[in-house]
Amino acid sequence: MVVQAGRCFIQEGAPAHDFYVLTGGRAKLFSLMPDGRRQIVGFAEVGDFLGLASSESYAFTAEALGEVTLCRFPHSAIDRLVERFPRLHGRLQQEASSELVKMQARLMLLGRKTARERLASFLVEQASPCCAHALKDEHGPLTLSLPMSRTDIADYLGLTIETVSRTFSLFRKEGLISIRGASSVTLLSPGLLSDMAGGIKRS
Amino acid sequence: MVVQAGRCFIQEGAPAHDFYVLTGGRAKLFSLMPDGRRQIVGFAEVGDFLGLASSESYAFTAEALGEVTLCRFPHSAIDRLVERFPRLHGRLQQEASSELVKMQARLMLLGRKTARERLASFLVEQASPCCAHALKDEHGPLTLSLPMSRTDIADYLGLTIETVSRTFSLFRKEGLISIRGASSVTLLSPGLLSDMAGGIKRS
DNA sequence: CGGATCATTGAAGTCGGTCAACGATGGTGG
């Protein structure tokens, strides 16, 4: 099952018949308020399960960032699948609990961190799948390409697009990052950013 | 296993050997930043599972609100338990996914809602275990007793204690609630509060 | 090349935070 860039394959509030496994690309997951305020609740990566929540209806909309490929299963198939692939059982459990831990970190981000700390956390989070160790050690520049727009970043971090843009510019002026075309960012001091993300001020 | 009021039975960052089932009382779950900023990531009720996240260390501290009773199990016992009580399997899955849905709502709250909307959401959330239907219908006053302090409410909603207090007072002046001794609140217009929680302005 | 969209920057405004004082509450001991 292939979904084109920008298309939604899960609709918030729609009856939750199926769940999905993301097999290619990335997607953004968000909810809307009646007046249009938007909160991105996560970005889905290859291997992620979506729509598992066994409630009546989906809690978020899922939109493809770039082209996305999926496998769809009816909810009723879970038991059969688990029977045939017993290891899936632990996988699902692990997926759910690691997601829960991430969520708790995101609550701290949205509830208590400043704009600078939020953006630093975001950059570190985007970088970590690449090079987990480079962040603690004082390792050199680390380039990442962000597949999402400034608006998406803002809605993910609970900020406005202007604040995100301004904070990027600040980081650039302070020599923490360098920017190449709005979607390619190089972390010049991953260590400093990582500290800032955690709320540590190095003097 | 009994825990006295105010005692912590899970420490953020400590090695996560065990998980717990809450069998009596309520607890607050929170994380801290190095400078003391605090975010309450949830309140645990009777029947909740804590510390399931199969990471190396606990992601939050759990502190008893009033006296709490618990069952403790080593993580290694999960498989044995599930073998003996096969229904536990679905229960765990359900618990995790319903928690995930709540988390997503909380992200919207912390990322996009105003102080008024946050407090309204909180009151409605506290009320809903009692009377789910009374909120949609225009049903009458609904009294709840809040077991947590203003500080806890503030740290749960990503606000300061002053803002929480001020917003309570505003709601009182607007005739939405009435307050009796800081821990007993009566919702005079549950419907209006519920709308406000969802970001709907009734004219 | 041109127009639409997205990102950046600036100026002004606002919501919630900070600092500070006051009031209420509840537990303790005289």
Place this chain on the structure above:
DNA sequence: CCACCATCGTTGACCGACTTCAATGATCCG
């Protein structure tokens, strides 16, 4: 039983970080 004190909650005045509104600049595609 009540006075005392510590803690918690409320209220006010001011401040600042982020938002809002608006204009400009960059980038992408047809």
